[in-house]
Amino acid sequence: MDLTTRYLGLTLKNPIVPSASPMSETIDGICKMEDAGASAIVLYSLFEEQINAESHELDHYLSYGIESFAEALNYFPEAETYAVGPDKYLNLINRAKQVTDIPIIGSLNGVSSGGWIDYATKIEQAGADALELNIYYIPTDVNLPGTEVEQMYVDVVRDVKNSVSIPVAVKVSPYFSSTAHMAKKLVEAGASGLVLFNRFYQPDFDLEKLEVAPRLALSSVNTPNALRLPLRWIAILYGQLDVDFALTSGIHTYQDVLKGLMAGANVTMMASELLHFGTGRITEILADLQAWMEEHEYESVKQMQGSMSQKHVAEPAAFERANYMKVLHSWRPDPTTVN
């Protein structure tokens, strides 16, 4: 049984890759995922905004109230150095590369052009095998046209790609007017892989406190819709673009993995399932996957990749708008039923 797959030019021993999550914040967590069978690991995201915010915060509190009162000209001892900036993250990449045998993929979220390039270069230098750009932007400005937002994404990918030699994947949201065209533009800008899709904290309301509470709604086996969106788009894009696909969000079972592969994904990524039930789920899903493939006489993962893409299914229109109508139709009461 050949479970190997190719992703971003790397040969992976199987298609299960833990996506960016707090589990990769420590070497211990990384090793556990490798031991459980992960074929590569996307590290948690390095957020330029967070690094900047931490710097500003440290600066603020070391400056707050100082040089005001003769007896207390400051309130904290100055340390010789502070671990601000990307050093912690870069050290983690470095150590992860030393203690694991699987590819380590860095993940980056920048805010400035200089930041994207600078941190991407540093991640490459730290030893990452590939880089995933975690790009998101919530355009709340009513005067900001979609084309400008799209151009920002493209510029980031092009700038980063021009500064590093490791493969670059792009993790994007589904919120584009023309997702397919956007995907094409990203590929043209240099993306070797598309990671579909990013999920965001969505605000919730606390009715007792009358406060907005940002919450990340983790997916679960009970929310299969999370899988459907990337499944559709990978199925649509597969074969149209010369790029690798990673399906992220909604992967909880071996069936989800199979669906992702059949849609055209090179790898399927999971985090919520592992956060809920532990890294042992990788081992279990891999075993289930293998059993299913044996039962259904599949020889390799490659054999099924893209097998149910829009290009290869019997009913390509099923992925398009008509599909929506059909679903609605399917929920109509049977006219023959007697109440």
Place this chain on the structure above:
Amino acid sequence: MTREQVTIDGNEAAAYVAHKTNEVIAIYPITPSSPMGEHADAWSAQGKPNIWGTIPNVVEMQAEGGAAGAVHGALQAGALTTTFTASQGLLLMIPNMYKIAGELTSTVFHIAARSVAAQALSIFGDHSDVMAARATGWGMLFSNSVQEVMDFALIAQASTLEARVPFLHAFDGFRTSHEVMKVEKLLDEDIRAMIDDDLVRAHRARGLTPDAPVIRGTAQNPDVFFQARETVNPYYMATPAIVQQAMDKFAGLTGRQYNLFDYVGAPDAERVIVLMGSGAETVEETVNYLVAQGEKVGVVKVRLYRPFAVERFLAALPATVKVVATLDRTKEPGGAGEPLYQDVVTAISEGIANGDAPFETAPRVIGGRYGLSSKEFNPAMVKGLFDEMTKDRPKNHFTVGIIDDVTHTSIDYDPAFNIEPSDVVRAMFWGLGSDGTVGANKNSIKIIGEETPNFAQGYFVYDSKKAGARTISHLRFGPRPIRSTYLIEKASFVAVHQFGFLERYNVLDAAEEGATFLLNSPYSKDEVWDKLPREVQRQIVDKKLNFYVINAYDVAKETGMGVRINTIMQTCFFAISGVLPREEAIAQIKKAIKKTYGKRGEAVVQKNYAAVDASIANMYQVEVPGQVTSTIEMPPVVPASAPEFVQKVTAPIIAGHGDALPVSAMPIDGTYPTGTTQWEKRNIALEIPVWDENVCIQCGKCVMVCPHAVIRSKVYDGSALENAPATFKSTDARWKELPGQKYTLQVAPEDCTGCQLCVEVCPAKNKSQVGRKAINMEPQIPIREQEAANWDFFLSLPEVPRTNGVKFSNVKNVQLLQPLFEFSGACAGCGETPYLKLLSQLFGDRAVIANATGCSSIYGGNLPTTPWAQNNQGRGPAWSNSLFEDNAEFGLGMRLTVDKQNQYARELVARLKDTIGAELAEALLTTDQSDEAGIEAQRSSVETLKAKLQSQNSPEARDLLSLADKLVKKSVWIVGGDGWAYDIGYGGLDHVLASGRNINVLVLDTEVYSNTGGQASKATPLGAVAKFAAGGKPTAKKDLGMIAMSYGNIYVAEIAMGANDGQVVKAFREAESYNGPSLIIAYSHCIAHGINMAKGLEQQKLAVESGYWPLYRFDPRLKDEGKNPLQLDSRDPKVPLKDYMYKENRYKMLVKSNPEVASQLLTQAQKVVSDRWAKYKQLAGKEK
């Protein structure tokens, strides 16, 4: 050998040598010496070694007495050991100092000399502390400048090792300890060359060891003590020569030659001033000026004051001298003269008698005092003294620098006399603490001092308030070493970083003709002229000032700097002052930014770079019209309605003219009227809370938490609204006990600090816009006038009677009680003051308060105005501060007097029963005063008693009249911070708590020494970074409450206003009502925690919810009811400790500086918290 030129202050200079030449350093914070300990601790934490390659062991002690003890022990065991201190701290070391000297032990203590508290505490510099130690047998070496501090620290260390006489190395607090100066840094090789390792080993060999046991510290008797005491004489006789040799050796290394007494001036001088300390620099500068004018004057700078080398002193005097004036920076009331005067008189007398003097006829010697508590001492005063010395009968026992119109000691001088050379840039900067002015100026000094051949000096004057504090920076740059140890009097450059200062201070007073004036202005170059007060315009025109403006706040906002305009104003200074070519200046500023902020992250550096780049483009020169056009006058400092004392004394101090007040204006015994903060309208808040009466639920939480008592509420009869201002708000009161009444919540707009605690705590949200509450922050300026009128009207409404049927036992009702602690100088958002205000509301009209030194004594008692206030009956808290270490005992003493006088008064009532009437006597002796009604009834009886006694002339009746008020129950409170309660005052606190007496102790626990800048105390939690715990405190906080509970008869409560304000009220009432000792430990969030102060209450809540700060009350009375005395008032922890900790920089910065240690300490801290909670639950009987 090339030595680095560094710009540092005196404290750093002393600490540098001390850390290089010692093995053990025992420290304790006290202003102005604290930075020496902080440096030593930080350097050891960073692994910096001494000259022998080993890292000195730095340990913080619980008090200076403890530090001296630890030093004594370490010395006895043979280590090179030192400490740093000042003022009362040195006094606490004196007992050990006698021992250390008696045992001929080599050590140097570095002293930032400071006033010893007398009629008042003062943190500023004079020699009263070191002079109090002059009988201890220590050598005393005085440094006059920052360079000398570094040099003499080493000379003292070298000398003590050889002489075996211990040394005090003293320099002037603030003037030298905090003056930033360009100095030549000694190399390790210099230090090694000066320190003889054989002497170090000899010192070590004298250490106690069981391998060669001896006994030291015996008790001796009349037969031998005296002779044994005289054994040390040869060592003292040898010491001056040893010090001079060290000075000579030092000169060989560095080229800087010092002598025991250095004479400067005309070789044939007839008038010579003798003094020591920073003032000697000013005298030398003046002497050089006068000699150049042909005057025959000179100065003797005393370096080695003890042992006083008579012969060398005489040799230093020119033979031509006719008049010698000694200047002492201390006062010995009742003495024949101050110490230096007496030594000089003795030396000259002995010299004449022995024929050692260079002159045959004794010169006239006069002595005087100058510069107490950092009082200015400038060339004009020196000239005045030299002029005085020309008189036939010059004034002796004089003072200089003040106007003494009582005993007429002061000598006259011409304040206009000025000798500052024109080739020295003299720049003054008026800023706010929060705008970063001082930090930027310190950077500028570094740039100029270290990157140019110029010499540089910086001195900084701070406010007496903590919130909205004003700073004035005095910077000099010039081609020669700068000896001007006084404030700038003629400035070539004046920058005003706050537009509002123009109306409050005479900021251009020191500007010389043709000076440059840089103003941070919200108005453009074309608008600004018309916005200037008339006086400012006049000075600009008359002095032909070059006037520039920049809207620095706009630039700061655009470049992400917030309210910190430091970098922007610094860039403008360099751009127009011409100290450096503009391009080079900008490059140097950026280099300095990288150096200062680089380790905080690139984003911070870039933000500052952006500010630099945007500055010059936004700075404009103003075309000054030829004449004054403004009609804006500076407003009066205090309103006309202020009392006479406030008008005559307080107002000049507020305006910055306190130096001009004569002796006769000052109270003779340190007694001042209370309630004076109400007259100082500081207007420091940009935004203030505004009440929405339609949303308010009248819960009183905002009133409760307001640190400055600027939000108040009243319930009153609607008829009182008749003359209300049009914008005065009112609504129906929601009290069932007060039907039909009106309610108003009013803000004092000019006293508010804008901290926002009130808005944060407000639970009532607007149902249509949930972002708005019952109080919302709004810009102050547009509503200032209107709200000031509303505030005045509010104050005119009757106070809510304390006996109106409302029980003041919950937060809602307590809001109606008048606060008698208001508008203090505490930090905006202070976590301590809400508790004090509550105390004042509940018990203030009958409270006596003993306040330990610390934040609460500074915002509670620092001039010009003080916050403890009086009610309409003239009653209010009587407050005093004794010392840091003795506050519990001080308060107990108050209780003993209250009890004694009450007892005697009751005895007199019984004795005079027939005279005053049996019924009244019975009422006076038996009225139950456990509630407000009882107290009111007793007060009424006392008034009747007084009326009856007025006509009685018997001694007993007159005694009773003088004691009648003592028949009313008094509430004695002992207040202080954790530094006092957990550390320096703990022994006394323990004793006082154990006394069983009816005292109430309130510990305002900020978990650090807040007032001195955040040094660790035993209340500092495990894992927190603090000064003296730079690597994170490795041990857990002392459980003071548990220790107190172990006595069984002490009422103990642990409270946190942000978590449970109702429990706070309950605890205060229970503690006060308990007829025995009570201890309240109050969580007080603090600026030293590294938090957004507006979120202080939220942090209190998290502290409780994480189990870090359990709320409880331990009431011994419950035992009598058969109940468990311990009641837990908080629930099982529901958030992990880290969720509380990592919202505070004190914890979080360790994650940044040492993540692994932070992680370990977090684990330990969580365990400590969990274990403690389990123990409390068990004790409370909630868990078997």
